[in-house]
Amino acid sequence: MTQWIDATAFDEIDDEDVVRFDHAGRTFAIYRVEDAVYASDGLCTHEHVHLCDGLVIGHVIECPKHNGRFDVRDGRPLSAPVCERLKTYPAKVEDGRVFIEIEA
Template sequence: MSEENWIEVGSTDSIEEEDLIRFDHQDKTFCVYKLTDGFYATDGICTHEAVHLEDGLVMDDEIECPMHQGIFNIKSGEALSPPACEDLKTYPVKVDNDKIFIKID
């Protein structure tokens, strides 16, 4: 595993619990979440239509798209409720010295 793949997102206090921040890197965009048991990351764009999930509702380990209420499990990326039917890609996250890193392929 190469160290270069871990990208710094920001400090751990930049996200409130049960909330998310948007993180853009090169030409890709991600959502980084703080849940009760830690930090998680997914693709930033809903798999149903091209809308960013940063304005979505985070609740009970789920992110709900603000446009059409497609729901995804944040930890697994699984599409839980239509109109979303394609899973959301997830990314490994680590915390080092109060900084959040995500691993992008």
């Protein structure tokens, strides 16, 4: 069973930026690109560094530790040293709030 969780205000995320969201002992990353929102696990699959400290360029998040890159739309790895897909989650904006859909 899944549920939609209120993660943050849409206006709290600048365009081409990422914010951290913690919920139920898990860390997520929420991205804003061209007024669309995306969500993924918040830790890099390579060495479990927080992606919220990374750089967003277009639909790409670059890990702040070893510069591995992922596509925020589907989590696929784009450059070494990352080789494992980043788990992504459905995200939407309603009434100025960003919601992500996760397992209950």
